[in-house]
Amino acid sequence: MIRMLLRVLGDEYAKPMRRTVALMTVTAVLEGLLYALLLPVLRALFGDTPSDAWPWLIAFGVSVAVYAVLRYVSDLSGMRVGTTMLRGMYHGLGEHLARLPIGWYNAARVGEVSVMASRGLLAAMGVSAHLLGPFISACVTPLTIVAVITVFNWQLGLAALVAAPLVVLTQRWTARLMAANDADNAARNNEASARVIEYLQAQPVLRAGGRSGERFGLLDDALQGVERASRRQTMSVLPGAVGLTVIVQAVFTTVLVLGTYLALDGDLGAAEVLSILVLAARSADPLLSLSDIGGKLRTARAELDRLDKVLRTEPLPEADQPVRPQRFDLEFDAVTFRHGDRTVFDEVSLSVPQGQRLAVVGPSGAGKSTLLQLIARFYDAESGAVRVGGVDVRQIDPAVLMAQIAIVFQDVYLFDGTIEENVRLGRPDASDAEVRAAATAARLDEVVERLPGGWAANVGEGGASLSGGERQRVSIARALLKDAPIVLLDEVTSALDPVNEAAVHDGIERLMAGRTVVMVAHRMRTVQRADRVVFIDDGQLAEEGSHDELLRRGGRYADFWSLSMVSGASE
Incomplete structure (x- = not known):
């Protein structure tokens, strides 16, 4: 005992x-x-x-x-x-x-x-x-x-x-x-x-x-x-x-x-x-x-x-002599990853040059969010390598890796505290002016102005006192404040009303400017902002190219685009 x-x-x-x-x-x-x-x-x-x-x-x-x-x-x-x-x-x-x-x-x-x-x-x-x-x-x-x-x-x-x-x-x-x-x-x-x-x-x-x-x-x-x-x-x-x-x-x-x-x-x-x-x-x-x-x-x-x-459960292993990446391009080199008995990726290879935007499209359950999680090293690939700036993420100190990445999820979780405290999670030592500037860029200032208490307003557990769009603005302001060179976006506008979607898109554009971006897209019009698009299905990259190129091919991506346009028109 x-x-x-x-x-x-x-x-x-x-x-x-x-x-x-x-x-x-x-x-x-x-x-x-x-x-x-x-x-x-x-x-x-x-x-x-x-x-x-x-x-x-x-x-x-x-x-x-x-x-x-x-x-x-x-x-x-x-x-x-x-x-x-x-x-x-x-x-x-x-x-x-x-x-x-x-x-x-x-x-x-x-x-x-x-x-x-x-x-x-x-x-x-x-x-x-x-x-x-x-x-x-x-x-x-x-x-x-x-x-x-x-x-x-x-x-x-x-x-x-x-x-x-x-x-x-x-x-x-x-x-x-x-x-x-x-x-x-x-x-x-x-x-x-x-x-x-x-x-x-x-x-x-x-x-x-x-x-x-x-x-x-x-x-x-x-x-x-x-x-x-x-x-x-x-x-x-x-x-x-x-x-x-x-x-x-x-x-x-x-x-x-x-x-x-x-x-x-x-x-x-x-x-x-x-x-x-x-x-x-x-x-x-x-x-x-x-x-x-x-x-x-x-x-x-x-x-x-x-x-x-x-x-005693083993965490992800850390390198004895970690390497700090000097660039911010991304690469998947023959990556295989399984979740239980299911193969999510089977020797998938792709690259994202520094400063470019990659959109990831595919049916539900295809592994789009998993791709982002492998970049952030929430998991380790079973074989192959995920690299940031040419360095395998397993050779990078976890704190250093996360310092280079800003993530905006579809489902935003806020801690039970004030709006300002939740924004400052992006960079706790930021000045008040920097916090306000990030909020303005994310159009969070509009939310703060109409809330009783302003910046001191309590968001409740999980952000319960805010709407989904308002929580997304807090998340984007947090990411802007972090000012990381790599941005990962996971279907951030899929469940928003038109007003909040417009505000969030505005903040996302500022967030993506000049950064390496990988975005999982649910609404296809978001994809048009990307430099390149990959269509994932059944553990493989089914198609890859620019938006216009993929439409001309008339493959799976073109079918998805057509369905998206019909769905958008019906809305």
């Missing part, structure tokens, strides 16, 4: 955790040794001169004071390590998730990462802040007490020591019972979390269908699954808890009977027997608490195990 925790923490937090574990262990040992002073105290009290107990009582009081200080320091250390570690792990998990390939993310990951970022990280903090100290005390203090008993009488010490292997076996048995249900319980919780998010996101659809007052069946089923899994997990703990109680009570009874026998036989005095029974009773309390602490630790371990698996 501790080894896994140290691995999850990493080197930065592992050293403070080791110090905390060492301090807690010393504290637990001192707690066990304190009870050794009971023997001379009781001997004196039952002897001819009870006043001889005073020096031992004073020593006991001093030891208690030292123990109290150590316990306070060790608990405080655990709390500090826990809270500091929680902040660091949030940052570490976020940085790691940001380096994972986009293909790692799927619908099932939403609930999983949501649970992990809350319960998983809190479990890691809880181990060091609340569980580690009691667990070490429950293990080390009874063993120290047994060692003290053995010093006074080896027979009683051996009798008490019998509890150790029995307790270990019981804990392992309980762990196996819990492990059988833990995976199912975690899966049910992840599914329920995903269903809750789905239920919230589906409110417009449910209300439009007149089902807002009904219970959401999928969510209901998921919650019932959580209930059943939780019940099974609780029942799996019960045999271990009962078994631990029986073992501790049986060993205590054995020590009591053996102590009585030795006292009646004259091998031990009444004071010694009473002292050892007190010690045995005191060691029983922490052992019994192992059932509750052990259950919580096993639950925390399961969360840590899932967190550890994510942290």
